[in-house]
Amino acid sequence: MRASNLKTRERSLNLARFVYADNAATTPVSRQVLDAMLPCFLEDWGNPSSLHEKGRDAKDILDDARARVAAVLGADASEIYFTSGGTESDNWAIRGAAMRLRAKGKNRIVTSKIEHHAVLHTCEALAKEGFEVVYVGVDEDGVVKLDELRASLNDKTAIVSIMYANNEVGTIQPVEEIGNIAHEFGALFHTDAVQAVGQVDIDLSKLPVDMLSLSGHKLHAPKGIGALYIRRGVVIGNLIEGGGQEKRKRGGTENLPYIVGLAKAMEIAKEKLKDLPRVAKMRDKLIEELTKIPYSKLNGHRTKRLPGNANIGFEFIEGESMLLWLDIAGVCASTGSACSSASLDPSHVLLAMGVPHERAHGSLRLSISHDTTDEDIDYIIETLPPIIEKLRNMSPLWEDVVKKEGARV
Amino acid sequence: MKYSEKVMDHFTNPRNVGEIENADGVGVVGNAKCGDIMKMYLKIDENDVIVDCKFKTFGCGAAIATSSMATELVKGHTVEEALKLTNSAVVEALEGLPPVKVHCSVLAEEAIKTAVADYYNKIGRPVDFEIEKAHDEE
Numbered sequence: 364m365r366a367s368n369l370k371t372r373e374r375s376l377n378l379a380r381f382v383y384a385d386n387a388a389t390t391p392v393s394r395q396v397l398d399a400m401l402p403c404f405l406e407d408w409g410n411p412s413s414l415h416e417k418g419r420d421a422k423d424i425l426d427d428a429r430a431r432v433a434a435v436l437g438a439d440a441s442e443i444y445f446t447s448g449g450t451e452s453d454n455w456a457i458r459g460a461a462m463r464l465r466a467k468g469k470n471r472i473v474t475s476k477i478e479h480h481a482v483l484h485t486c487e488a489l490a491k492e493g494f495e496v497v498y499v500g501v502d503e504d505g506v507v508k509l510d511e512l513r514a515s516l517n518d519k520t521a522i523v524s525i526m527y528a529n530n531e532v533g534t535i536q537p538v539e540e541i542g543n544i545a546h547e548f549g550a551l552f553h554t555d556a557v558q559a560v561g562q563v564d565i566d567l568s569k570l571p572v573d574m575l576s577l578s579g580h581k582l583h584a585p586k587g588i589g590a591l592y593i594r595r596g597v598v599i600g601n602l603i604e605g606g607g608q609e610k611r612k613r614g615g616t617e618n619l620p621y622i623v624g625l626a627k628a629m630e631i632a633k634e635k636l637k638d639l640p641r642v643a644k645m646r647d648k649l650i651e652e653l654t655k656i657p658y659s660k661l662n663g664h665r666t667k668r669l670p671g672n673a674n675i676g677f678e679f680i681e682g683e684s685m686l687l688w689l690d691i692a693g694v695c696a697s698t699g700s701a702c703s704s705a706s707l708d709p710s711h712v713l714l715a716m717g718v719p720h721e722r723a724h725g726s727l728r729l730s731i732s733h734d735t736t737d738e739d740i741d742y743i744i745e746t747l748p749p750i751i752e753k754l755r756n757m758s759p760l761w762e763d764v765v766k767k768e769g770a771r772v
Numbered sequence: 773m774k775y776s777e778k779v780m781d782h783f784t785n786p787r788n789v790g791e792i793e794n795a796d797g798v799g800v801v802g803n804a805k806c807g808d809i810m811k812m813y814l815k816i817d818e819n820d821v822i823v824d825c826k827f828k829t830f831g832c833g834a835a836i837a838t839s840s841m842a843t844e845l846v847k848g849h850t851v852e853e854a855l856k857l858t859n860s861a862v863v864e865a866l867e868g869l870p871p872v873k874v875h876c877s878v879l880a881e882e883a884i885k886t887a888v889a890d891y892y893n894k895i896g897r898p899v900d901f902e903i904e905k906a907h908d909e910e
Binding site: 681721757758 | 810
C-alpha cells in the first residue's frame, strides 16, 4: 500500500499493519496514472469526434493512448477498442461473434467451467437464445483439459472463450495450444485476460488469439475502463450502438481521461514485468509457510500460476469467518466460500477442480502486488495461524478430527 | 455487506462456546456441504430449566453470532420457553442480519429445537413440535 493511505488507516484503527492482499478484486489507482489523467478533465476535455481545436486535441490524445495500449500487447492500434471494462469486453466478444456467425450456420460456443461470470452468464444467456454451449472441464490444478476441448469442437463452433488466467486460483492456461485447437476447427478464439495483463508478458503478435479482454482497475487504472483487442480481419457484431465511435464498432463518447489512465497503467505494468520474480517469491513464501498448517492445501497449479496469487484451502473452518478475523487484523483477502456470496454453493472454480464442498468453503485467496512488501508477507504468515486455531477450536468438524486422530492445530 | 456491531461482538467474543459432557440434549444441524454446521449442547435440570447451553459452530460470521446469541436467549429458561424461540427473535437480538444471512438464524432455531427433541427422546417424552429446516438438502 502507498505509505500515506497506510498510515492513516493504521492510525485510525490502531493496527499493527494494514495489508491489502486482494489485488485480484481491484487495485488502487496509482499516483502516476491519476497525474496522467487529470489534464484530460481540466484542459483536454474535448470530444474526439468534434471538428474544432478542442476536439482535434482530444482525438490526438485518444490516438496516442490507443497506440500505447497496442504497443504493450504487441498489437496494432487499429486492433484496440476501448470499453467500459472487462465485463463489457467479454459480453461483446462472445455475443458479437455468436450473433455474427449464427448467420453462417455456426451455433456452438465452447467455454470452460472456470470462467468469470461475465463469460459464463453471457453464454447462459446465449444458450437461452438457441446457442449450444459446451463447458469444458479442468483438471485438479485448474488447467483446461485439452482433449476434452478438442472433443467438444466441431465445424459448427463459432467461438471458443477460455480465460488466460483464473481469477480465483491463479492457474495460467495453455493459451497458445487452446488457440491452435480452436483454429483447427475454424472457430474464433477469445480469451479473458483481465487477471493476466500486467502479471504475464503477453505478445499478441505471436499468439493465436483473435480477441482479448482486459480491464483497467486490476492494474492501477480506474474502474470503468477496459479494452477489447480484435485481431485485424476478425469481424464481430456490435454490442453497443451509438454515434459511430471506435470505427462504428462501439458507440459512446470516448472516456478520454480513463483511456489515458489505462494507457499509462499498462505502460507501467509492462515496465514492472521485470519485478515480477520478486512478487512470485513473496507468493511462494506465502504458499510454503501457510501450507505448513495441518489440513491445508494449495488450490491451483503450483508453478503455472499468476505471480500474485496464493489460494489455500483450510479444512474444518469457513472462509468468511477467516476473512472477518483477518480484516480485524488489518489484512484484506478473499474466499471462495458460499457464505461470502448470496448462494449456498461455494466457488464454481474450486468445485470444477474437484475440490470437495467442505474444503472449498475454507479457501483463502491472497492476491498480492508490486506494492506488497516482505514485512506484509511476514505479517500474514504470523497473523493467520492463530485465527485458524481459534476457528478450529470452535468447529464441530475439528472436534471430530481431534477425537478420531488426536490432531492438533 | 456489513454486519451490525452486535453481530461482530458475538462473532469476535462468542458466548458459551464449547461442549457439555453428559449433556441432556444435543442437536447437530446443517451440513458441511452448505458451509455451516451448528452443534448445541443443553444441560437441563429436573424442573425442565436449561441450566447450561454450549455450542460449536463451523460457519460464517452470522452462523457463529446467531449460535452465540441463541445460547444466551435460552440459558436459564425452560425447554418450553426455548421451543418458542424463533429465528426472528435471534435476528432482532442481534440488531439485524444481512438478508442473505437470515438462513443462519433459522439454523440456530433448528439447532435448539433439535437439541430439545433429543432431550425429549432421552426422557421418553413425545416430540410434539415441528422443526423448520434451514437447508433443503442434507
